[in-house]
Amino acid sequence: MAQIEAVGGVGVERGSLPPTLMMSYWRTVAWRLARDPATLVAGAVLLLIALSALLAPWLAPYDPNAGTIRLRLASVGAPAHLLGTDEQGRDMLSRLLWGGRMTLVAGLTPVLVAFVLGTGLGVLAGYVGGLTNTLVMRTMDIFYAFPAVLLAIAISGALGPGLPNTLISLSIVFVPRVVRVAESATVQVKALEYIAAARASGAGVRAIVRHHLLANVLGPILVFASTQVSLSIILAAGLSFLGLGVTPPAAEWGLMLNTLRQSIYVNAVVPALPGLAIFVTSMAFNLLSDGLRDAMEIRA
Amino acid sequence: MWAYVGRRLLLAIPTLLGASIIVFAMVHLAPGDPIAAVMPAESSQAEIEATKRAYGFDKPLPVQYLVWLGRVAQGDLGRSIATRRAVILDVRDALANSLVLALSSSLVAFALGVALGLLAAFRQGRALDKLASAIAVVGVSVPHYWAGIILIIIFSVQLNWLPAMGAANEPGVLPYLRHIALPTVALSLIPLGVITRVVRSAALDILNQEFVLALRAKGLAARGVFTHVVKNAAPQILTVLGLQFGFQLGGSVLVEAVFSWPGTGYLLNLAIFQRDIPVLQGVIMVLATFFVLLNLAVDLLQTVVDPRIARH
Numbered sequence: 039m040a041q042i043e044a045v046g047g048v049g050v051e052r053g054s055l056p057p058t059l060m061m062s063y064w065r066t067v068a069w070r071l072a073r074d075p076a077t078l079v080a081g082a083v084l085l086l087i088a089l090s091a092l093l094a095p096w097l098a099p100y101d102p103n104a105g106t107i108r109l110r111l112a113s114v115g116a117p118a119h120l121l122g123t124d125e126q127g128r129d130m131l132s133r134l135l136w137g138g139r140m141t142l143v144a145g146l147t148p149v150l151v152a153f154v155l156g157t158g159l160g161v162l163a164g165y166v167g168g169l170t171n172t173l174v175m176r177t178m179d180i181f182y183a184f185p186a187v188l189l190a191i192a193i194s195g196a197l198g199p200g201l202p203n204t205l206i207s208l209s210i211v212f213v214p215r216v217v218r219v220a221e222s223a224t225v226q227v228k229a230l231e232y233i234a235a236a237r238a239s240g241a242g243v244r245a246i247v248r249h250h251l252l253a254n255v256l257g258p259i260l261v262f263a264s265t266q267v268s269l270s271i272i273l274a275a276g277l278s279f280l281g282l283g284v285t286p287p288a289a290e291w292g293l294m295l296n297t298l299r300q301s302i303y304v305n306a307v308v309p310a311l312p313g314l315a316i317f318v319t320s321m322a323f324n325l326l327s328d329g330l331r332d333a334m335e336i337r338a
Numbered sequence: 339m340w341a342y343v344g345r346r347l348l349l350a351i352p353t354l355l356g357a358s359i360i361v362f363a364m365v366h367l368a369p370g371d372p373i374a375a376v377m378p379a380e381s382s383q384a385e386i387e388a389t390k391r392a393y394g395f396d397k398p399l400p401v402q403y404l405v406w407l408g409r410v411a412q413g414d415l416g417r418s419i420a421t422r423r424a425v426i427l428d429v430r431d432a433l434a435n436s437l438v439l440a441l442s443s444s445l446v447a448f449a450l451g452v453a454l455g456l457l458a459a460f461r462q463g464r465a466l467d468k469l470a471s472a473i474a475v476v477g478v479s480v481p482h483y484w485a486g487i488i489l490i491i492i493f494s495v496q497l498n499w500l501p502a503m504g505a506a507n508e509p510g511v512l513p514y515l516r517h518i519a520l521p522t523v524a525l526s527l528i529p530l531g532v533i534t535r536v537v538r539s540a541a542l543d544i545l546n547q548e549f550v551l552a553l554r555a556k557g558l559a560a561r562g563v564f565t566h567v568v569k570n571a572a573p574q575i576l577t578v579l580g581l582q583f584g585f586q587l588g589g590s591v592l593v594e595a596v597f598s599w600p601g602t603g604y605l606l607n608l609a610i611f612q613r614d615i616p617v618l619q620g621v622i623m624v625l626a627t628f629f630v631l632l633n634l635a636v637d638l639l640q641t642v643v644d645p646r647i648a649r650h
Binding site: 177179180181182183184186191192193196197268272275280281282292295299302303306309310312317320321323324325328 | 353364481487
């Protein structure tokens with residue numbers, strides 16, 4: 039338990055061991071998560087954000103792209119516009135709801151891609167070893183020559199604006215990170231005796247990887263991938279903020295922040311809202327991944 | 339140990355070469371012709387061809403790469419398509435500004451992060467620890483470009499205390515500090531969060547070891563225990579400090595864009611929108627080289643502080 043406490047700021051309290059040691063691993067994890075208030079709150083917030091993004095077409099009171107210049111930059115709490123209007127008089131609440139869709143898609147997809155591709159490449163490199171390992175891992179090292187933000191912006195800058203290009207550039211940022219974690223987890227598990235036992239009893243490579251290896255490396259990889267979601271969201275919105283991501287007039291939190299930036303001298307609150315949405319989402323993902331890591335007893 | 343140093347130095351070369359291939363390939367990732375994009379729409383085919391020849395874009399890609407690499411190795415990053423100035427001059431000026439910003443924000447983050455992390459570890463579970471953990475989570479979660487805008491709204495627009503944009507025009511230390519203050523705070527948030535976390539967890543690891551218990555049992559005062567903990571956590575703390583400084587240098591693009599700070603990020607942003615390929619390549623290559631060398635220095639410094647690492 040001491041180890042778990044050492045890892046994160048929020049997490050399992052001392053002595054909160056499950057009531058019975060007979061519980062399965064995943065039930066233990068769920069038992070711990072259910073007793074971690076910070077994680078529960080974060081999970082609830084994320085559920086709310088995801089639902090409001092999903093249901094944006096039904097929840098949004100106005101068309102996110104229709105506005106009247108007459109009503110531009112209305113304050114929060116204005117009649118008929120709960121969260122005010124933007125610099126073109128478009129309803130902020132509607133745009134924030136629709137914007138969440140874009141930001142979540144742009145932030146989550148690259149981590150998902152990285153999880154699948156990175157696990158595949160990492161397990162391959164770790165299990166096969168030798169030349170394959172050297173080739174894969176040294177190639178991944180090259181991407182570590184760039185800080186993440188720089189790499190994302192550079193690739194996006196070269197490819198040009200647009201959601202597909204954002205997804206490509208962010209995937210390139212996150213794949214090498216997952217590969218590293220997957221490879222080192224695979225190398226560790228591969229050296230364990232039960233793998234040797236499985237091999238000795240005649241199990242083929244496919245059976246060993248599928249039944250024995252993946253079951254034990256997916257946990258750490260999943261936890262690592264979950265820690266990357268918040269960065270991915272910040273970067274995805276950041277690319278739009280620079281004009282390299284989602285293109286206008288679409289509603290996306292980073293893009294909204296960028297276009298509203300010029301209006302801070304007129305209205306100080308409304309331009310801060312899209313960034314607040316990014317912040318709350320990214321923080322909720324961080325708290326959730328912290329809780330998950332503690333509950334799964336995985337060391338960062 | 340020297341064998342380890344030599345091996346690490348040799349390993350940096352393929353990494354840099356790989357990075358140069360990525361930087362070079364970026365240009366050719368871009369849809370369309372890198373030259374046609376910057377030529378006036380009414381230019382004739384012959385004019386486009388002539389410009390291509392002048393910039394060497396007519397040769398096969400591997401040849402272009404080798405020629406480019408040869409020049410880069412000699413410090414020649416070509417000329418900007420937009421301004422015709424030597425790229426190295428623009429990059430040099432911008433890099434100086436970015437380095438100052440990276441240094442100032444790193445200093446703030448290091449000082450606060452190390453202090454908070456250590457305090458949290460020694461006051462584990464208490465209010466101070468909870469506060470440090472909260473600061474850490476906020477630090478790693480906040481979009482720093484948004485934090486920059488919030489700072490501008492509060493300190494420039496509402497209070498009118500500090501300038502919102504750019505570097506100081508007038509000479510003197512005070513104007514300079516006034517201009518760099520807000521970008522420094524915005525840029526220090528992420529490393530502050532990361533450093534607080536790592537320092538706290540490193541210090542806790544040491545605190546939970548038996549030798550600390552033994553020291554306490556022998557009657558060593560709290561200050562003595564503190565020294566032991568800091569000494570033992572030092573390699574890990576040093577690593578995170580070095581790495582964070584590197585991230586600051588490359589990660590300031592967004593903050594520089596918010597504050598129009600004339601650094602490499604600002605230059606990169608400009609190059610992207612003018613589709614100024616030589617500048618784009620030059621900035622990224624210089625930053626990547628810096629980053630690789632910095633990581634190398636951190637690795638080597640680590641083995642000096644903790645020789646066990648080299649024996650691994």
